[in-house]
Amino acid sequence: MTATPPIALTIAGSDSGGGAGIQADLKTFQAFGCFGTSAITAITVQNTLGVSGVHSIPVDTVQAQIRAVADDLPPAACKTGMLATSELVRAVAESIRVNRLPNFVLDPVMVASSGDRLLDEDAQRTIVEHLLPLAALVTPNLDEAALLVGFPVDDPEAMRRAAVRLVELGAKAALLKGGHLRSEELVDLLWDGREWREWRRPRLDTRSTHGTGCTLSAGIAAGLAHGRPLDRAVEDALDFVQRAMQSAPGLGAGHGPLNHLVPGPA
Incomplete structure (x- = not known):
């Protein structure tokens, strides 16, 4: 008999280019042996060159999607990505509380790899006030971390202060992601309030970086859905993203997608 896979839920935007957002999350859930479910928060018009349009889904429809999944396919873990507006951030936070969604991974999507802004400025404070206290893990890059904590985050020492x-x-x-560090070596730092974990790896010379944050947070959520400890879930997801970048198919003229067909963790 085939073992019943754990269920994971992504609450995020749709990427018409297929490299990030809901599309990347579902591909990653599949690679990690999870059954993926989704609540779409926005439809974006984008490709590897950038975002040319965003259409937000009505808040009550987003909440209804989450409720429909929770009622019939209760997830063992969930993650959020693009939430766009303060109203939507509040609504998603309420849905996570009301439906008691476990193992919540908060990917505070604010700016796309192309530099296009994906979050209203006034929604930043709403994320801190309403979503952050619900998170089992928050996974900002350096720019997102600086927006959340209110000071520059551009070196490993500042990363530690931001994580705390x-x-x-x-x-x-x-988990502070070091992809934007100005160095040949990348550093990712995990702080759980008691212990530090650190991962170092060489920087890859590649333009195929579209969807790295979505893929990483989805991989971590999938690991948590399997019942793995947080540090193991993070390590597995970091390894998956590295291999997916190394074997990226080179699609598109801009920041291309990863190769989500690489094997997930054993």
Whole structure:
């Protein structure tokens, strides 16, 4: 008999280019052996060159999607991506509380790889006030971390201070992603309020970076859905993203997608 897969839920925007957002999350859930479900928060008009349009889904429809999944296909873990507006952030936070969604991974999507802004400025504070205290893990890149904590985050020492601050603000743990460091070596730092974990790897010379944050947070959520410890879930997801970048298919003229067909963790 085939074992019943754990269910994971992504609450995020749709990427018409297929490399990020809902599309990347569902591909990653599949690679990690999870059954993927979704609540779409926005429809974006985008490709590897950038975002040319965003259409937000009505808030009550987003909440109804989450409720429909929770009622019939209760997820063992969930993640959020693009939430766009303060109203939607509040609504999603309420849905996570009301439906008691476990193992919530908060990917605070604010800016696309192309530089296009994907979050209203006034929604930043709403994320800190309403979503961060619900998160088992928050996974900002350096730019997102700086927006959330209110000070520049551009080196490993600042990353540590930001991680500590994010946990003080309510997250159970913070993973600071070092992809934007100005160095040949990338550093990713995990702080769970008690212990530090650090991963170092060489920088890859590639334009295929579209969807890395979505893929990483989805991989972590999938690991948590399987019942793995947080540090193992993070390590597996980091490894998956690295291999997916190394074997990227080179599609598109801009920031291309990863190869989500690489094997997930055993």
